[in-house]
Amino acid sequence: MKRQRPATSEMPDPLPTGTPQVRAGGLPDREQLRAFIENATGRIGKREISREFGLGPEHKQALRQMLRDMALDGTLAPAGARRFRVSDRLPESMVVQVTGTDSDGDPIARPVQWDGEGSAPVVFMHPELRGRAALAPGERVVARLRRIGPGKYEGRTLRRLTDAPMQVVGLFRTLDATDPMASAPARYRPAGTLTPADRRTKAQWVIPMGEDADTPDNEIVIATPLPQSGPGLHPARIIERLGPQGDARTISMIAVAMLGIPHVFPSEALAQAKAARGVTAQGRTDLRDMPLVTIDGADARDFDDAVYAEPDGDGFRMTVAIADVAWYVRPNSALDREARLRGNSVYFPDRVIPMLPEDLSNGWCSLRPGEDRGCIFVNMDVAADGAISNARFGRGIMRSAARLTYEQVQAARDGAPDEIIAGLPDGLLDSLFGAWRCLSAARALRGTLDLELPERLVRLGDHGQIAAIQPRIRLDSHRLVEEFMIAANVAAARCLEGRHLPCLYRIHAPPTPERLESLRRTLDTMGLKLPPVGSLRAADLDHVLRQVRNTDQAGLVNELILRAQNQAEYSPEPVGHFGLSLAAYAHFTSPIRRYADLLTHRALLVAIGLESGPAPSHDELEEAGLAITRTERRAAQAERETLERYAATWLQARVGTVMDAHVSSLSRFGIFTVLDATGTSALLPMSALPEDQWHHDEKTQTLGGRDTTMVFRPGQALRVRIEEACAIRGTVLLALPDTPPSHRRRRT
Template identity: 45%
Template sequence: MAKIKPKATPFPSKDEVLTFIRESPVPVGKREIARAFHIKGSDRIPLKAMLKELEREGHLELREKKKVMLPGHLPSVLVIEVADIDEDGEQLARPATWEQETPPPRIFLAPDKRSRAAFATGERILARMSRNDDGSYDAQIIRRIGKSPDRILGVYRIGREGGHLHPTDRRAKNDFVVRAEDARGAENNELVVATLKPTRHRNSQREARVLERIGAIDTPRSLSLIALYEHEVPIAFSHDAEEAAKAAKAADLGAREDLRALPLVTIDGSDARDFDDAVWAEADDDKQNPGGWHLMVAIADVAHYVTAGDALDRDAYRRGNSTYLPNQVVPMLPEELSNGWCSLKPGVDRPCLAVHMWIDAEGKPLRHRFIRGLMRSAARLTYEQVQAAHNGEDTEIPGQLTDLVIKPLYGAYSALLAAREARGTLELELTERRVVVDDDGRITAIVPRERLDSHKLIEEFMIAANVAAASELERLRRPCMYRVHEQPDPVKIEALAQVLASMDLHLARGQVIRPKVLTQLLTKAAKRPEKPMINEMILRTQSQAVYSPENIGHFGLALPRYAHFTSPIRRYADLLVHRALISGLKLGDDGLPPDAAEAFEEIAQHISKTERRSSAAERDAVDRLTAAYMADKVGGIFQGRVNGVTRFGLFVTLDDSGADGLVPMSSLPDDRYDHNEAKHCLIGRRWGRVYSLGDRVAARLMEATPVTGGLVLQIIEGDEDAEAPANSEPQGTDASWDPLKKTSANKKLADRKSRKPGKRPTGKGKNRKKTPGTKGSRRR
């Protein structure tokens, strides 16, 4: 019987090949395509020709190792860069390298279940990518890029099988074995720095060796150190910098102007330790300026002690800025300077760089003059003292100082405030929280930060001085390190307009967006329940302010030029501005080097990055300390507001503490939920339950993990509200906490759903809505 030849497989069409490539989760090459379509031998030649033709036509892209993918598609594992936060509160990223002309697809960072990861903008991450139906990608974090993988901060623990190291990085999935001889005497629950030991076997459990013992993990100081370490904030100063700071001494009058008779005062928070700015004002006696004011802002002369290129300058540049945590400060300069010679303490002589400013009755600047002087602060005042004195209340401030200094300060402030309102700045109403700590650094309360007129007074004086510095450097044609703030992204403005339209608030499309337009929207929404949400959404449309040698203006402050001049103790940018003024005005030989301008672009990028690094570390520290504060409240029910709606779940901010917690999608009441990106809400498929940005909710605290800063919440609806009063604390909880252990409510409570499966909601729940995104209060 003759053999029957197998029927030849038809050669695939272009569409079939493209469909195969499109559906492949990873890049494929000619070999994988040939295998899929049973193409063998000489038939591979026309396949190769087809792939080249598809590439020429723009349907395919050639990747590494001769792999091909459709344009806009990303590989399964990719280095990405944290880019932004969208209007729903989701962290966005972009490919670290992107050479195509078309924009890259949107990448959403999947949050860790335990916490909203505090990534700094620009930080690089190795991530596992999964493509969504709409062409966007979800990124599961594998690890940060840039940090040495062989040095690990973790908690040493002794168990039945010996010692092991639990990394503090919330994205670390595995512990490491620590043999007794590698523990360096570390005790149970001690925070340590360790290094990974080399391994010969790929699948064997990794071992670590302790390098440094930091101390007990159950202290707030250790939790703050974790945040600093995770974000690589430099802590120790170099030996040379410390020696230079110790060698500093008082400055003499020399060629400086003598300002010691002028009653300059510092106004700071009650817990401030360094005082780098002083203010003074008087009515202008010029008859040509009726109702006008003469004011002065004097700033510590840091450039006198920190010269370009010296050891102090190198350390200051490496830090970029000071980092402020609730229970400690990592200063940009050693304490001998930051709290000593560069601190404008009362009754002692201090060198300063000061600016005289003259403004008219409406607060418009008329002229200014910069000088280098020697001052003696008349008083160290607090915001509360100054406000009380202005209000006519009893204070420790002498009456003559009130009449001589405080009243003129408020007079000049009224004029500056009128100018601010006239130019139309962006006036977001944001509730800031103050973490109250005791002498041991432990959190005792988290309270709203009071916003007094005295705070605004100092802010307006500093803005006026910063504007004068930028204007002066432009006049001198000297390099300036501007503080710039770009206009909002038009795409974000369009998304904002769509949401506002659903609330009968209209933002005209196509118009030039100015800060005043957004502030007018906030004014219209002032008495509406959606006000917090509108604030939140307008905030998320804003770009991030950065440093740049090129001036593009400051959108939020509605200023055509702006630079940071007023805090050289804690910001390197201000030190550069001081040096540029010293050089341009010939106020000394310790200004900018002749070739300094050539490095300004690189410096701007560096100090913008260090600023983001410090901000991320500060948020991380607050998260960890807040979780420690909340750890003995697990099981309690708290009132809060939805501040983030993502495809992974909800983020809720609790009213009393300001703590942010994650409500995982899987824990929401019985249903499957779809993320409506346009309306910023989650919609239940079966019952139509809706959770929108800004919704008021009651939530039970299910987990608190201080070592990672994570809080996990569960939405409470219907009859469960009666189980405990709002913001209640569970009975019988132990005030002591284990920072490493994930503290949870009892399993029965955690597993129970807010409604029985299959039972249709009655519509009495707080979040029951007929149409998505049309009702309910919202948070900005």
């Protein structure tokens, strides 16, 4: 099982933080364009804009760049392929999902697709017309929307989506004697209740007798709604059992089911993977005498990248070899269609949902030691100052000299090599670390954003129980591999650019002015300063990080700067990578687990003349970029929510325990904290604070009491008691140690 490398490994020519206005003949300026999109009916694309402003083919490139710039700086938001909308408003109509009801019993919904900042807007749905069944929690409809306030809309149902039954994932509990429904007449008595795993809905479901599929108590299930004939809880039928709540191996399947992550391969794709065979040396560069090594986590089973370096004057000659996935996954094949659908592998503590079947991901596309494997490689010269030159790509056959772990390599560097390391050619590790030092020097000179975010590792016992939740240590050996991969990714982007071939870039836009201003206000309260927005570079943010390194503020400041960042995405536009301070960057090094890398491999093979075929169009790459950006974010959400559920499960057995935490942010309804032991986000609600008049000051980022003189601020250390932990939803509520258990005061 191979963990995804952290996003911070993508960090190294800074991007301009101000977006220049694009002018070309009759092209509108940004304000004119924004006003048109905001006031137009429906979703607007390039065709509608060109028609409105009378633009011709000569304006196509400039318009495309303007739309991309406005999307990256937050002015516009994507609304489907080649469509845009003003980012602070929802479109006139869209698909929403009912999450619960208000105090009057009317349904409340949220957008199904939400790529904006913060929480998705709330949609207050009008009651259904007379004669139509009421909307049930979890149901999806196409709604006509009207904005009624910031983050608030009213909606009217245009069309109910009934082409596939809506599913509810949750915890099934049989009735016990204390439940009021247990005393109902037998004909009305249900088999049990269902608590949804979706924390956004407060709806409770009831499972009628005969609809429980003989499910035992405390089981995680998937259910589908049944028709409702009257008031009361919504009825549902259990259609699949995922496993008992107490089994930690069930937890990851909650996110898989809720987010609709494909996890069963079609038979045709499995057959193609099973029919795969090893490559021969014909038509390939023979690298089998080069002592390439893989360096991965101890629990990895697929090894898709190998590295080598040797001294060359004052610098080094280095090679990065990547599994030749493109040899096996041909365009438009069953394997290709499934890989694109999945977009990427998804990693959980107990399992991996792979992008490719195991016959490939752990077999022919895994660079196992001592076995011949096909690869795509790049040779690069690295100067003493870290400058890279003479990058040369090829298709090869290799034989890994060793499968190494990060811990092995680090121990050898620290003077304790084991037998495997000792059996490698003399000086190999010294050359690898020497090349890394050159690349690191260039990175420091460039000025990149190097966030230090603690990653938590969930360790499971032999029987699926949670043995421990520990920090994952980041070693120099991790950084070595990251820098080699970054160098190869840069070389791939430059190769395609140099041959004027289309490329799916990995882009990371600078933070928006609004986010930077919010960050500036918070950092000011901590005595930390940022330069003016228009001149800010990644190096300026990294300077702040270095100021707080090894202090109590370090964790919070890293979190704050991370929140201010835009999310990275895939695009055919060479916008650049702000965090890495790179003008052009493309993913190339992990085609086993990322579809974007496979597309880069195919483009490179055409670029170096080893394969032929039409290059994908700009629009095709744009659609592919949108699709795999969505699957990447879906995977990140699944991994994050699963870790939260693991942590909540672990904390359930520790309710009442006092732990250390620190304040991460403040709001009018509570204090958001991070538990030091687990890295878990948890809420200290206002109702758990001492009786007082509490005031949230957004300017100073403090929450203060009038009578108690207590003040809470970001970064502040706290001692908290675990008051409640809900494993199915992954939520944790806290209290202060000196308040009695279950104490609740009147809200102020």
